[in-house]
Amino acid sequence: MNIVILAAGQGKRMHSNLPKVLHPLAGKALVAHVIDTARLLKPQTLCLVYGHGGEALQQTIVAPDLRWALQNPQHGTGHAVMQALPHLGDAPTTLILYGDVPLIQAATLERLLHAARDALAILTVELADPTGYGRIVRDAAGEVLRIVEQRDASAEERAIHEINTGIIALPTTRLAEWLSRLSNDNAQGEYYLTDIVGMAVEAGVTIRTAQPDEAWEVLGVNSKVQLAELERVAQRRIAERLLEQGVRLADPARLDVRGELRCGRDVFIDVNCVFEGEVVLEEAVEIASTCVIKNARIGAGSRVAPFSHIEDAVVGPDGVIGPFARLRPGTELAAGVHIGNFVELKNSRFAANSKANHLAYVGDAIVGSRVNIGAGTITCNYDGANKFKTVIEDDAFIGSDTQLVAPVTVGRGATLGAGTTLTKDAPPDALTISRAKQVTIPGWKRPQKPKK
Ligand code: UD1
Ligand code: CA
Numbered sequence: 100m101n102i103v104i105l106a107a108g109q110g111k112r113m114h115s116n117l118p119k120v121l122h123p124l125a126g127k128a129l130v131a132h133v134i135d136t137a138r139l140l141k142p143q144t145l146c147l148v149y150g151h152g153g154e155a156l157q158q159t160i161v162a163p164d165l166r167w168a169l170q171n172p173q174h175g176t177g178h179a180v181m182q183a184l185p186h187l188g189d190a191p192t193t194l195i196l197y198g199d200v201p202l203i204q205a206a207t208l209e210r211l212l213h214a215a216r217d218a219l220a221i222l223t224v225e226l227a228d229p230t231g232y233g234r235i236v237r238d239a240a241g242e243v244l245r246i247v248e249q250r251d252a253s254a255e256e257r258a259i260h261e262i263n264t265g266i267i268a269l270p271t272t273r274l275a276e277w278l279s280r281l282s283n284d285n286a287q288g289e290y291y292l293t294d295i296v297g298m299a300v301e302a303g304v305t306i307r308t309a310q311p312d313e314a315w316e317v318l319g320v321n322s323k324v325q326l327a328e329l330e331r332v333a334q335r336r337i338a339e340r341l342l343e344q345g346v347r348l349a350d351p352a353r354l355d356v357r358g359e360l361r362c363g364r365d366v367f368i369d370v371n372c373v374f375e376g377e378v379v380l381e382e383a384v385e386i387a388s389t390c391v392i393k394n395a396r397i398g399a400g401s402r403v404a405p406f407s408h409i410e411d412a413v414v415g416p417d418g419v420i421g422p423f424a425r426l427r428p429g430t431e432l433a434a435g436v437h438i439g440n441f442v443e444l445k446n447s448r449f450a451a452n453s454k455a456n457h458l459a460y461v462g463d464a465i466v467g468s469r470v471n472i473g474a475g476t477i478t479c480n481y482d483g484a485n486k487f488k489t490v491i492e493d494d495a496f497i498g499s500d501t502q503l504v505a506p507v508t509v510g511r512g513a514t515l516g517a518g519t520t521l522t523k524d525a526p527p528d529a530l531t532i533s534r535a536k537q538v539t540i541p542g543w544k545r546p547q548k549p550k551k
Pocket of ligand 1: 106107108109118130148171173174175176178179197198199230232233246248262263264265290291292293319
């Protein structure tokens with residue numbers, strides 16, 4: 100089949116400079132959800148009708164197989180499909196989707212397409228409050244006659260609860276002819292795609308309807324309110340999928356996944372964590388409350404304590420991270436590494452079983468195995484213009500409150516005394532210390548406040 104995604108509408112009610120269909124839902128643009136679902140159906144051609152923010156759209160949606168049809172100005176859904184016509188292949192069926200109806204599922208569309216194999220098929224739902232939607236008008240025998248828009252409907256027609264979701268599958272061969280016969284003689288002065296249904300009935304084409312598996316599949320986004328509602332729907336589904344896979348979630352309603360989260364067995368995630376981009380939690384990983392983890396892999400058996408922030412980083416197996424740890428891009432930790440509170444790592448590699456447990460900044464560093472980095476250690480990696488490397492070899496011990504002025508190397512097994520400002524390499528297996536001599540001034544008196 101061909102698939103046409105309508106996305107030219109402006110989205111005024113979003114009150115945003117971002118084109119409506121680029122607003123993110125679960126970390127992915129609305130229209131990208133639709134494109135991904137469309138792809139599951141293996142269409143012969145996939146065409147996006149756009150009207151606003153073409154440049155922004157083409158930057159965000161990287162899809163070499165996607166055909167772009169500009170509709171400017173926008174004269175209605177029928178007019179939108181006309182713009183797609185030159186891009187369509189000769190597949191017998193053309194499926195129309197909306198770029199702002201992001202959660203439509205492939206299983207529902209497959210059923211609709213099955214209904215459309217020798218017919219025109221409309222995806223409909225019964226709504227308690229059908230206000231605003233096109234109504235499905237049927238005859239006494241229950242056969243579909245036409246679709247009437249809210250604004251053109253009689254009082255009797257407005258009482259109909261079965262509505263047009265807008266998702267329709269049509270016979271491609273008739274499409275061009277029907278579209279050419281559309282008129283804009285209606286309440287909105289638009290070319291309605293829905294008028295094609297009446298034409299199909301006249302031409303003796305069978306009309307079938309199908310319903311979505313879930314009501315939320317056909318919900319559209321016209322405002323931030325609706326976007327927020329659909330975000331909750333999307334998050335609940337993600338949480339349910341994780342639970343079904345065996346992930347233990349402290350509360351499925353307090354988890355946000357904005358991208359792809361893959362989990363091994365016996366993973367536990369406490370409340371209020373945010374996962375962005377591609378995150379992998381290997382077997383038996385525990386993520387405590389209020390962690391933000393983006394594009395990262397956390398190795399088997401590792402524990403991440405509360406309020407940790409991890410981005411573009413790899414944590415090896417059996418790590419202990421946080422609370423309040425910050426792993427910035429380029430952090431790579433081997434097995435059994437401990438990174439404690441208020442420790443910031445950037446572009447640094449730690450080999451197995453090394454520790455930085457308190458209050459430290461380690462940037463542009465290569466750290467060996469079994470290294471202990473004391474509280475208050477800072478790699479001075481930046482001179483205001485250039486960045487330099489720090490190398491700390493296996494079994495080194497870095498005393499508290501040490502500055503490592505890069506480029507500098509701490510040799511294997513070296514010890515740095517507390518408070519050292521290291522500006523030259525520290526040789527292996529020796530104590531290196533830079534510290535002003537301690538003096539005591541006997542009989543020294545504290546200054547006194549003047550007596551009143
Ligand atoms: C349309 C249907 C209505 C249905 C409703 C479901 C028509 C005439 N009416 O109504 O029966 O109940 O959807 O939500 O089809 N779009 C364009 N170009 C345009 C106009 C719209 O690309 O010129 C796109 C929009 O971006 C949107 C979709 O088509 O994705 C629907 O447009 P919208 O204005 O929301 O549809 P309605 O007129 O409300
Ligand atoms: Ca409209």
